[in-house]
Amino acid sequence: AQKVTQAQTEISVVEKEDVTLDCVYETRDTTYYLFWYKQPPSGELVFLIRRNSFDEQNEISGRYSWNFQKSTSSFNFTITASQVVDSAVYFCALSDVGMKTSYDKVIFGPGTSLSVIP
Amino acid sequence: NAGVTQTPKFQVLKTGQSMTLQCAQDMNHNSMYWYRQDPGMGLRLIYYSASEGTTDKGEVPNGYNVSRLNKREFSLRLESAAPSQTSVYFCASSEWRGYGYTFGSGTRLTVV
Numbered sequence: 306a307q308k309v310t311q312a313q314t315e316i317s318v319v320e321k322e323d324v325t326l327d328c329v330y331e332t333r334d335t336t337y338y339l340f341w342y343k344q345p346p347s348g349e350l351v352f353l354i355r356r357n358s359f360d361e362q363n364e365i366s367g368r369y370s371w372n373f374q375k376s377t378s379s380f381n382f383t384i385t386a387s388q389v390v391d392s393a394v395y396f397c398a399l400s401d402v403g404m405k406t407s408y409d410k411v412i413f414g415p416g417t418s419l420s421v422i423p
Numbered sequence: 424n425a426g427v428t429q430t431p432k433f434q435v436l437k438t439g440q441s442m443t444l445q446c447a448q449d450m451n452h453n454s455m456y457w458y459r460q461d462p463g464m465g466l467r468l469i470y471y472s473a474s475e476g477t478t479d480k481g482e483v484p485n486g487y488n489v490s491r492l493n494k495r496e497f498s499l500r501l502e503s504a505a506p507s508q509t510s511v512y513f514c515a516s517s518e519w520r521g522y523g524y525t526f527g528s529g530t531r532l533t534v535v
Binding site for chain 1: 454456465466471472473479511513515517519520521522523524525526528529531
């Protein structure tokens, strides 16, 4: 079965600290995609990144970076020099395209609530 | 480039009232979805439409109906609202499997 685990329910950091949000996934298929979404206090869900299972290169976008390790089924998200605007709930998600579904079946993790304290 | 537009943003209903949540996307995506988000329950799929003309039940379809009016629009109807349907509702669309979702801004619904 497909599953996404985000063991950290809540994290608090002081501004300018680095923080890593953990994501562990389970799937039987070799072809899948992983995502991170951000939900700020305003409530909308914002797409951050999409990664396919064949590309294990780490990705950096400004202060954000993602570490994908198939060997440990993890797709961790690091924010460097955190800012108050990073305060949000972050969701990791898995789309298992190996399954014979007619739609994009996305499995969401429970989310990690990040608070950045000034 | 509007993306996914949901209306209304907020709604208060009395128990037993009906209403329709509207969703439209302008990205020519094939698939559309309705989710609800509740504290401690995460995001749960209510209904989805894999393509124009088709709709299917998700995890929590009871008490809801949907209509895929055309490729752009996917509405969610509550025929007789119940307090248990108090939630934040998100519409989403995706181009194809593996592309992930673009979400609407959400509808905060309270049933009293």
